[in-house]
Amino acid sequence: MGAPKQKWTSEEEEALRRGVLKHGAGKWRTIQKDPEFSPVLSSRSNIDLKDKWRNLSFSASGLGSRDKIKVLRIKAPSSSTSPSSQALLLPPPDKVTEASPLADSEKSSQDGKIPNSMIIEALYEMRDPNGSDVDAICNYIEQRHEVQANFRRLLTTKLRRLTAAKKIEKIDRAYRITESYAAKASIAMKSLSPKKDLAKPLKASQNVGLFAATSPALDAAAAAAMKVADAEAKAHLANEHMMEVERMFKLSEETESLLTLATEIYERCSRGEVLTVLQVAQNSFEFERNSSASSTVHA
């Protein structure tokens, strides 16, 4: 790690990460112009942001320079549940077609089957209290994922199975997540909720969406927990989500500050960035279990 020309400060890096988190990787101009980051990133051009992000990405993906694409393999989620090594290696926010076999279970994004989590996710994010019919679900997933020709048929089959498993219920022609399953998921999520106490009254005072009770944030939490509970739900983590999570995880490890993590989780949660929260939840959950009582956060 050299220290050449106009070296990026940690503030600038942080601003960049948050910018990517907020606007997505690729919207460099947008990030640069965002009043939230422009003070810090004023001396950086959109191209600088792009280049920096590229550097960060490749260094995070494991030592490689950018022209040497390293093929990294992600361990199968189902087999071992070792807490710490969940996502120590991760692909850059670029292409990196991660085509890991992942055992014999459901996982492949293209030619495989439909993961349960995909449907749960879809149902959840559509947030229709009356449930969503097959068409809606089908359309929703098709817009978010590449699907195969007989996708719809597979979907209906899967829906039937989930219904039988009492994870979802069918009302008229609409499907929705069952209360029991949602509740179970919420309970799982409570493992994370103590962090809300650690989160300082930061911006928290504004976005009063604590994990507490009947708030949209709880919805997000429940959605997150569902994925956690679903175990092998780390399907398509190929991109900057995991990238960001990994960064934060290391950060919190290094500084031994759960506060940073908690604050981020909270902010994202309040912002409704469910998908990102999911990833954070998984990692922080394990982090908590590892460091148990040792992690005394000094606010």
Added chain:
DNA sequence: ATAGGGTTACTG
């Protein structure tokens, strides 16, 4: 405006 290849400059 962005992605990606290429170049320069700094570090160990």
Added chain:
DNA sequence: CAGTAACCCTAT
């Protein structure tokens, strides 16, 4: 002298 990070150039 190799590796890396910042910077530059160009096609899309």
